Amino acid sequence: MRKKRPPDVDIETVRARAQRAISPLKAADASTCAPKGFLFNAKRTDAGRTLPPYYLVYFLLVDLLGFKNLGQFEKVAWSVPVEYDGQPFLVEHRKFGLGVFAANVPEDEAAATEIVRLIHKATKAAQPYFDWRAEQAAKASKLNVVNRSPELFERLNFYLDLYDDRQREADARKAEKVVTDLSKMSYTIAFPSAELYREAKWLGLSAIECFFSWTEHVFIHIAILRGSCATGEDVAKLAKAEWSEKFKAALDIADPTTKRFYDQLAIVRRQLRNFVAHGAFGKDGEAFHFHSTAGAVPMLLPHRRDRSALKFGQGVDFVAAEAIALIRDFIDHLWSGPREPAKIHIQDYGLPLNLTKVVNGDYARAMASVEAMESYADYQAHLNDRYANMDF
Structure with missing residues (x-):
């Protein structure tokens, strides 16, 4: 039986679904209030250690939803500033792994836990986009x-x-043999080389x-x-x-x-x-x-x-x-x-x-x-x- 071709992905529909799933988490903008030096002083939260794989989070936030990526800098592959409940956070892929980074740890752990939950929810909603993305990549040469x-x-x-x-x-x-007496009338002879050849x-x-x-x-x-x-x-x-x-x-x-x-x-x-x-x-x-x-x-x-x-x-x-x-x-x-x-x-x-x-x-x-x-x-x-x- 011929396998049915999967239906074309409506990216806009998937994007809208993922946007609803991730709300009220949103991209940080000019109105987001952050303490001085936040980008360099934010600390890793424990909750952020349970995020989905880094590539899914990047494709979700940057590729699909259009969140701003601040780019690379020392020991950071990419950095996405987000806002939740009026507070600034960073979703970053650093040397020691992907994470959610906050200004006040452990005070911000509860908010970070909710951010992780929303990202997981939106990642699930965006699955058709990821599949489409992988399918398009397979047709090209930008692959390792x-x-x-x-x-x-x-x-x-x-x-x-x-x-x-x-x-x-x-x-x-090869010439070795082992003789074992069983009684006065009988004995056995074993050749160790036979077992060794079998193992070889x-x-x-x-x-x-x-x-x-x-x-x-x-x-x-x-x-x-x-x-x-x-x-x-x-x-x-x-x-x-x-x-x-x-x-x-x-x-x-x-x-x-x-x-x-x-x-x-x-x-x-x-x-x-x-x-x-x-x-x-x-x-x-x-x-x-x-x-x-x-x-x-x-x-x-x-x-x-x-x-x-x-x-x-x-x-x-x-x-x-x-x-x-x-x-x-x-x-x-x-x-x-x-x-x-x-x-x-x-x-x-x-x-x-x-x-x-x-x-x-x-x-x-x-x-x-x-x-x-x-x-x-x-x-x-x-x-x-x-x-x-x-x-x-």
Whole structure:
């Protein structure tokens, strides 16, 4: 069934509804009486700590209702003077968070509590405007894309290290056996390496899962730096696409080495990751054995191309060592050649991606060389630190 298109938002209707909800709170004007030095001496109220997210409050007061924003100054991102019950207050986004600031604290706490209540009420009334605002932003390029690549890669390395540790210990104890006497007539023999190899296999499978999770994310960021995604809609479309499409958006499979990695990783994804993700049944009957006079015989349906045919096989035998070696080789390949500058921005600095910089050519210039990207990423990290500290 086709999803119905949401009705167009009548901004004026939403504005009128939000204005009624926020009343009697209003924007401060020339008639508002404030004590001397109020803008610099106002103190944070406890009530202001429970305001909605800063961006909703800003969009409500400044964008929708037209309250005046005094702008940026030291440790303040924006400041909106308001009046309630004849008293002046500030709704400000400062370094330590959004808040309501008053001249007399704690005497003004009751009024600040009511201001917060009215802002919450108006924010709820303005929800259609926020949704419309986000929808319009998604169609444009004035967007940042969150970068979680460093933490996802760290999780991958965590499991790879554990896998390596188990493999090394299993290899070192391969000849070891533990004999336990149960009685004079019986005993058991255990080989510690067998259990260690089994744990290594589990850790290897976890590492493979982490690898595909990381690549699903990092491919989109590489595609942005390459200029393949320039709007929010482009990114959203790619995010919903199959892993193979993300791979092709980030890397050129016309390159023989890249194509070889693509083909081999597709096999790993199909035979290992998809098998585990579908309850160890896989998608093509990997869990079946058919009856014969020779006993139970593994039966594996070939992937996709001829789903009606059956073939003999061992189902999906997890050969973790080869898969782990493959993904390690691919990681080296991923950050080589024309993609080497991308590693600096995405993995080393962990910077978010700004789609505006795709449009204005900043990323294209930075991707020209490692030196250009190092200079660019260092400058962007400096700007981010300044904005995080509100050093305006």
